[in-house]
Amino acid sequence: MILLTHLYQTCNIFMNMTNFVGLRLPLCYCSCSCSLLNNCSRVNKAPRRILLSFGASSFFSHFVPMSLSISGVKSFIASARITAGPSVDQILNNVQWPQHFPFKDQDFQRYDESSDSVFYEAPRFVTHIDDPAIAALTKYYSKVFPPTNTPGVTILDMCSSWVSHFPSGYKQERVVGLGMNEEELKRNPVLTEYVVQDLNENPTLPFEDNSFNIITNVVSVDYLTKPLDVFKEMRRTLKPGGLAIMSFSNRCFFTKAISIWTSTGDADHVMIVGSYFHYAGGFEPPQAVDISPNPGRSDPMYIVYSRKLSTT
Numbered sequence: 001m002i003l004l005t006h007l008y009q010t011c012n013i014f015m016n017m018t019n020f021v022g023l024r025l026p027l028c029y030c031s032c033s034c035s036l037l038n039n040c041s042r043v044n045k046a047p048r049r050i051l052l053s054f055g056a057s058s059f060f061s062h063f064v065p066m067s068l069s070i071s072g073v074k075s076f077i078a079s080a081r082i083t084a085g086p087s088v089d090q091i092l093n094n095v096q097w098p099q100h101f102p103f104k105d106q107d108f109q110r111y112d113e114s115s116d117s118v119f120y121e122a123p124r125f126v127t128h129i130d131d132p133a134i135a136a137l138t139k140y141y142s143k144v145f146p147p148t149n150t151p152g153v154t155i156l157d158m159c160s161s162w163v164s165h166f167p168s169g170y171k172q173e174r175v176v177g178l179g180m181n182e183e184e185l186k187r188n189p190v191l192t193e194y195v196v197q198d199l200n201e202n203p204t205l206p207f208e209d210n211s212f213n214i215i216t217n218v219v220s221v222d223y224l225t226k227p228l229d230v231f232k233e234m235r236r237t238l239k240p241g242g243l244a245i246m247s248f249s250n251r252c253f254f255t256k257a258i259s260i261w262t263s264t265g266d267a268d269h270v271m272i273v274g275s276y277f278h279y280a281g282g283f284e285p286p287q288a289v290d291i292s293p294n295p296g297r298s299d300p301m302y303i304v305y306s307r308k309l310s311t312t
């Protein structure tokens with residue numbers, strides 16, 4: 001009974017949210033993978049809700065382990081690709097958001113609640129999306145970034161590693177990387193400086209107000225357990241009119257991604273990230289772009305972006 005009540009409440013939230021964007025929802029259904037739950041129960045310390053998915057085409061169709069396995073840690077495909085329904089580019093158009101942030105604390109729990117410093121202790125000199133997806137992201141950056149070596153331009157790459165996927169040879173006088181592993185950050189050629197900081201422990205960005213023209217975050221927004229705090233900090237540290245670009249695919253370190261991410265699909269992820277911008281406040285209405293290079297044949301790639309209002 002408790003479970004049913006909980007499911008009903010959770011379904012209700014999502015049905016409300018999806019109704020607001022006009023997605024047709026014939027059913028709100030739950031889907032869980034026993035093998036996945038069994039696998040993950042070995043590391044699960046926190047209570048978890050049942051996996052839930054919503055949307056016309058958003059469901060768990062498969063859980064395929066990625067070939068990547070470093071230091072005994074695997075990255076998993078966490079969601080199905082969008083195959084029908086509104087295009088990603090339209091999902092965030094004219095959303096009437098609920099008055100209050102619709103997520104609960106439990107939506108930000110993870111299977112592995114141990115310190116992120118343990119998980120990221122060993123460097124991983126790997127890429128987390130395939131080459132065509134990386135190329136699509138780099139091409140997108142080359143369209144929206146200011147020209148290389150523009151005086152006064154500063155960039156923060158949040159959740160950074162040894163690669164930022166910026167255009168080849170791209171330089172600005174200040175490019176800061178913030179991430180968990182110093183060895184990785186040290187090797188990142190575009191960074192002029194770096195900070196090792198656990199944003200889940202301390203979401204306060206160690207930068208002055210109005211510092212950055214651009215903030216990027218590549219395939220990592222799903223690891224933030226205090227996303228609203230982080231997005232408020234992004235707003236504070238962006239210059240007025242500054243651009244925040246959150247990019248993601250359908251892969252993740254499953255045990256470290258938040259519950260609301262691992263239990264939903266690509267279209268939902270666009271809504272979730274859009275909601276972070278909206279409820280953080282002080283941003284223009286967020287927009288989404290699907291830059292997937294070869295739909296169905298290589299990793300999908302989605303961008304949710306927004307600019308800090310020039311009046312804040």
Ligand SMILES: C[S@@+](CC[C@H](N)C(=O)[O-])C[C@H]1O[C@@H](n2cnc3c(N)ncnc32)[C@H](O)[C@@H]1O
Pocket residue numbers: 116120127128158159160161163164178179180181197198199200201217218219220223
């Ligand atoms: C999947 S990797 C992506 C790395 C890089 N952005 C890329 O595109 O290859 C996840 C990254 O998020 C960072 N990260 C994860 N949890 C974090 C946290 N709690 N605070 C800060 N950074 C975090 C890690 O340092 C890691 O580099």
